[in-house]
Amino acid sequence: MDKFNKVFKRSSGKGRAWTRIPEVVQAVEKKFVPLIQPKGAHRPYEVVIVTHLTREIEPIEVNIVPYHGSSVNNNGAGIDENLYSRQLYVLGKEAMARMAASNNLISGLGGLGVEVAKNVILSEVKSVTLQDATTTTWDDLRKEKYSTVVVTETSGVSNLLEIGNWCHDNGVSFILAETKGLFSRIFCDFGPEFSVLDVNGENPVTTLIAGVTKEEQGVVTCLNGSPDAFEDGDFVKFSEVQGMTELNDHDPIQIEVTGPYTFKLKVDTRGMTDYIRGGVVSQVKTVKKLSFKRLEESIAAPEYIIADWGKLEHTETINIAFQALDAFVSQYSRRPRPYNAEDADSFVEIATDLANRMEVRLNVKVARIFSFICSGQVCPMNGLMGGVVAQEVMKSVSRKFHPLFQWMFFDSIECLPFEFDGETGALKSTLDETDFQGSGSRYDGQIAVFGKNFQQSLGDEVVCGCELLKNFAMMGLGGGDKGKIFVTDMDLIERSNLNRQFLFRPKDVGQAKSVCAAQAALEINPGITIEHHVNRVGPETEATYNDDFFENLSGVANALDNVDARIYMDRRCVYYRKPLLESGTLGTKGNTQVVNPNMTESYSSSQDPPEKSIPICTLKNFPNAIEHTLQWARDLFEGIFKQSAENAAQFLSDPRYLERTLKLPGSQPLEILESVKKCLMDDRPKDFQGCVTWARLLWEDSFNNTIQQLLFNFPPDQTTSTGQPFWSGPKRCPKAMTFTTEDDLCVDFVFAGANLRAEMYGIPQVRDRTRVGNMAAAVHVPVFQPRTGMRIALTEVEAQSQFGTLDSDRLEELKTILEDRGLNITPIEFEKDDDSNLHMDFIVAASNARATNYSIELANRLKSKLIAGKIIPAIATTTSVVSGLVCLELIKLVGGETNIEKYKNGFVNLAIPLFGFSEPVAAPKLTYHDTQFTLWDRFEVQGEMTLKEFLDHFKDRHNLKITVLSHDVCIIYSFYMQKEKREERLKLPLVQVVRNVSRRPIEPHVKALVFVLFCTDDDGEYVRVPYVRYVIPPSQLKTNA
Template identity: 35%
Template sequence: MPVTIAHKCFSESLKAPNLVQNDWTDLERPKKLHAYLKALLTFQKSGNLPDPNKRQDAEKVFEMTALEYDQELNETDKNVYLQLAETASGQLCPMASYFGGIVGQEVLKACSHKFSPLNQWLHFAAPEILQNINRGETFPPLSDIHAFGSAEISQIQERWNGVINLRYLGQSLIFGTQFQAKLGAIKCFLVGAGALGCEWIKIMSMIGIGTRTNSGRITVTDMDAIEVSNLNRQFLFREDHVGKMKSVVGATVATQMNSELNIEARQTKVAPETESTFDDEFWQAQDIVINALDNVPARKYVDAKCVFYGLPLLESGTLGTKGNTLPIIPSLTESYGSDPVNDENDASIPACTIHAYPNLIEHTLTWARDTVFEKLFHLDPSEAVKLTKQGLEKYLNELNYQPSSKLSKLRSVRGILVQILPTDHPEKLFPYLVKMENMTWRKCVELGRLRFEELFVNNLITLLNAHPPDKTVDEKGTLFWSGKRRAPEIPSFDVADPTHIEFIQAAAKIYANIYDIKITPQNATEDEIINILNEMKPLPSFVPDSEVFVPENDQEATKLSEEQKQESEKKENIHEFEKLVNDEIEQLQDTRESIENDVNIIPQEFDKDNNSNSHMDLIFAAAMIRARSYGIPEINKLQAKQIVGRIVPAIATTTAMTVGAIALELYKVALGHKDLEVYRSTNFNLAVNSYASFEPTPCKNNSFGRTKANPKLDVNLWTMLTLTGDLTVQDVIDYFQENYEYEVTSISTTGDVTLYNDLFDQDDRLGLKIADLYKGSLKCTPPTYIPLTIDGDFEESDEDGDGDENEDEDEDEDEWFSVPPCRLLWNA
């Protein structure tokens, strides 16, 4: 319902203001700032703002502030407002972005009559930045500073010994001229060059981060290209940039704004698979890391890297008109991954809901992404590539260490390289024989048609055969298909249905990419695809297997899995299993020469932003077809892309305010502030005028070791034990025994790979070097720092000699703590 808002006139509100609360560290701050603002306006009537760093002017402003404020200001307040007055003539780009976002949103509210306007004064200040700053400089009076733009500039600069750099003048009036060299020397890693990244690039250009003259550097990476839809909020980009890489264009525009910048653009994703690019040397060279990402998993990965290398991370995010910022400071704050709130977007959906009982569009999109795309177009082809690269013998030797998945992997490989058999699918949903040798575009289209029948028709026929629409679950006649469960309608393939054709077309293109088949524009048209489909023989009617059991929930699915495992471990079934495995091996051996030498398989890595790869087309079409069957409202492709890519949408106003707020924290990091109370996290919502500023959560401190041994080690999430040397397993065990009285029982590394576990009788590994075990287990050269996860227990002792090991049991319990993260600098 429309609401009428009545605002006071300016003169009346100046005297009796409506103030928006926005700082939870000092609830009286808005009122104090209002008094300060009135005092500053009064002082300015005399001609100028207070001269920079001039205590006499600042004291006059404070006296007027004290008169305006109807309560007594304490000594802390006095220091705050004296510093604000001394720096009132300065200007900060992040502060301009912060208020620019707010003002821009208020203009939109006035134009659109959407959302609530501010009522009525919003005061914001960040005086904590100024703590312990000793500028110790004499600045020009404002009369000289204002003349810098006139013809007298050379005379004025000569008068002040050339100390004034006009580009950073407003900043220098606050922090002093020497601080600019510190900013210029920073080596910063910006992850992302989208909406948040563009704002960051602008701000860093304006404030002089990473300049050549100071040997600083900005490294920005983003693997995405610019799209037309980006232009409304990623303001560094123009229409002629569409199709170019975001990081490259962003870096180019940055140097146009500030030619002093030393900025490097990369187009590489920051992820586990690129750790050879972003390696130990790279991370250790950074002074600060900035996340400008649009998804939670990527944020968590970068956060984990910053914790490992002890780097400050500036984190922020937006969601429509909502924004939040989080400075992550080594040894002071919790990390991004420490906050359980960040897991909300990752809440797992029950597997049975995804596979049989969807009721939301998110469920069908997850099914299309994971069950359809990931399984058929990524995992199965990736397994086939292992065989073609390693050769059949080496591949089979590796499979011997994975007995539980051996048969399924062999079938996946055979289904990609040789043929798909009607018996392959555990629920017999694909009762078709397809020869995969000599793949052509026509065969790709036909296979896409068979996949349609498997996924959208046979699948639902089997489900309804197991759980008929009229099935009841109790004596009262409660239907099984009730509540959130919706009985699906089985579709019939229709060449006149654009979504059906879109699925076939996308699937065929992706199969063509996998088999490296060149597609001409003429071949890939809808008309040509329909011609191929019409020429196919009619598919046989599908008869569901009455023995297929479809679990009603995840508990049933788990129970079924356990029963199947127990059944497979019976001797008679083991023999049958081995026979099936040997049959698969024989098929691969029969075609060994061709699959090892002549086949080029290209697994598809999901990329939501490449419109030419058809990945999103397939996922969208599959999700919408499934949604129709279950009566779930459909969405458009852009919305689907945001959900599948876990994209957090952004608007320009929110982005400006968000980056402005977190960029203020960059100053604090550069100044070297070590007190938690100096830093600020923020949460805000421009739509409803909710603004909150508060101290970030401190990291929890514990201790490791025994009180009767060496002094305890104070530990928190930032603690990193660094062992040096090409150590053996026994060396690591001895280190913890001698220093902390800690008995190591297992040592593992990247990807939960176990290097040593005393439960498995691995005494033969005690003399082996950690680096050699890493190399042998992960099949790659160890990084400079090998991450180690140590597990074990504190040794039991009876130092009093009274035979009572349980005495002071409660006290000892407090001393026990999991070992802090550890890494091995093995090649030192």
């Protein structure tokens, strides 16, 4: 990528630059052509290179085809949902269709311009024109009707103002973006009249209604209120209201929130009929209109968002500094030299004059630092701002999310590993200007900011990470003689990874992520050292990622997608006292956390509350939202195609399976053996017709018989003991469905279910939908008769209690009749992203059929996959921003920063847009006796000793009486232990006690044991103390096996 940047820079201007065009084309093709090439695509994707040469250059057509439709104005009908699924969940089809019709010009292909181009191209737009030249001309702007023009390298204020004015007057969105060292600015002008169709991208709030009053401003009471569910000024619409039906047909109504469960309607309800029951209220998204000022008007008095509330005083100074830079370049025909005091004096003088004229206060220190580093380029800053700018491009053409209005100024000068005078900004270091001069290497941009010594330190780092590899490679991390990057990921590349992860290509689909990412990173920078693994990092791989491995690391960078893995890595980093850079994304939202040994709390120190689970009784009998029916459908899939098949397969292959099953608690043995009997005997199909019969009867039981039984127990007019309708509030009265081949839901369910059943039993499948429908129609279905006295759970407690009944006689019968039938049965693992496997077909059909039972709005396949597949929405821009923020913190760690106030945990939401930063929380300090400690501290114990000697060691040296000693999940010693057992253990070597109690050998890679202590003081009071790391004596290491 660095070569790519340099090629473009060398290609601007006249004369011999013409000879470098083939190299430019080759660089573009190498980096952009392989990005996305969906199968079956037929519309070429244009990347146009515009340069200032004496000869005209034809546009370069590049085979990137992210859009399948024959027309770009088809409301997204041709969007490849598998390729763009994660982005579709963020933007929606309508927004992506508008993006697919957009033509965009990016002027300036330095580090920032390339980052913007990369993200915009990955996002699925119609065309991107890349222009790299000293000056953007009118011909550049008039060649095509552009939707958005992005300028990342300026060539004088007057030219910039002309471009801004032209765009403003011609309906073209204009974005100015620049990074100078660790400083950046962004300006957006989307015209005098710009409509935002969806301000925040959040799903509209929907809730059930408990009541509506008849007043001048009717008060609505919700069933499941949430303090932040609705906001004052929101508009809402109603549906399914019984009684006050006038609300169902009413235009959207504005509300005023009066409490967590109530809000007022800005409409008179006194003339409406009385509210009876039911109803759903939903938030209505409204259009927000914005009027942008042109650059010429805005530059003198900018309206800006605050990027970092901890640096409010920096904002106006950064604005002045960028203008002073233009003036400096105009006067001296060059930028200030890195850390040159004379240039800095001249720069501050210019900035001071500008500040006085604009009547703003100048922070001289910040201005001088700007002069010192503005000639440099920092990869993470380009990645960060490239993501922000690309998101603004997407907003300008999709009208989705609130634009940046209108300026943002950002700096990260706390990354600098030097001290500066608080008043003048003079460098307080033994380094001089020569330490920041480049030598023609790819790292000259960073050296101009941080110096040569820092770059050497960066190269010598040894880190473990994955998704951040692109930035690591461009920064030169692990590029020194002692440096190395370890990357591990057990996942394989899927097509949905291609549009948001730059290192992967279509040819890589199905390959290991870590292998392909490492290879791509080495192409970017062959000078770094990478070792790739395909292991999951967890307890089962501790022989690989052992003491020797972690002790040689400089730090760890996580990019994990589940909390358990994050907690595990966090605990390992705490144990080995290694820095951890934690990050995560969710759509347009992202967060970063820096964990620094002996300084900050760890990732596990604070955790989000667990997700709310859906009550069993709601899933089984009383769903009221599509999320409920999708979870029910997913549970059905897991139960009939995976769990029951696994039980049957284990029964067939494991002679002791029956014995172990009978030892399970409660009714589990009966439930498991009943499912095994069904798989092997009752429901075992002989051919595909048998699979269709099974699926057809399953449909009847799920969507007709069960509903009839429920209505038999609780008729539609049922009332409670208080006289209230039973079917009210969250309980929706269902209706039984009737099977017909004219209903797609019916046929879809049987078609998918029958083929999946055939797959389980190794029976040839039939993928002719019409034929399967005809086969299903011929199945004899017994007439259902509701059963009297059947108990249906109404509450969670009742639902749970139904799992505790065991029929001993039936269990004995099953033990007798089950036998090995010589059958092979294959459990099916749910896979959401393979459209050919019919998994999602079954889920969608089952969920929507159940939703039809309960009059719940159906969900399309895309939404169903999101919920049932528990997909995390993702977009390339957020990944770019978060990766940039993480690497800025990495710079501080490499620089050895010891001031916690210099570190930043980041929180971003590109949709709003919102940027928030806070210093990490310091590691909490605890005390025992007069000794302070944090989570980073522990007792280090060495030497061969018995358990008694170990206990005496803490009593004598630390005045602590150990009452309970544990290792892993085993209690090694406790005061309440039987005396004989306690006395026996006290005499044994500590390592031998661990072996005996755990009943397993200590693995050869284990060099130390961890013990948790429960201690009391002299008064018998409980004392909280650190854990113990006990180094295994050499004599015991030999006997570990």
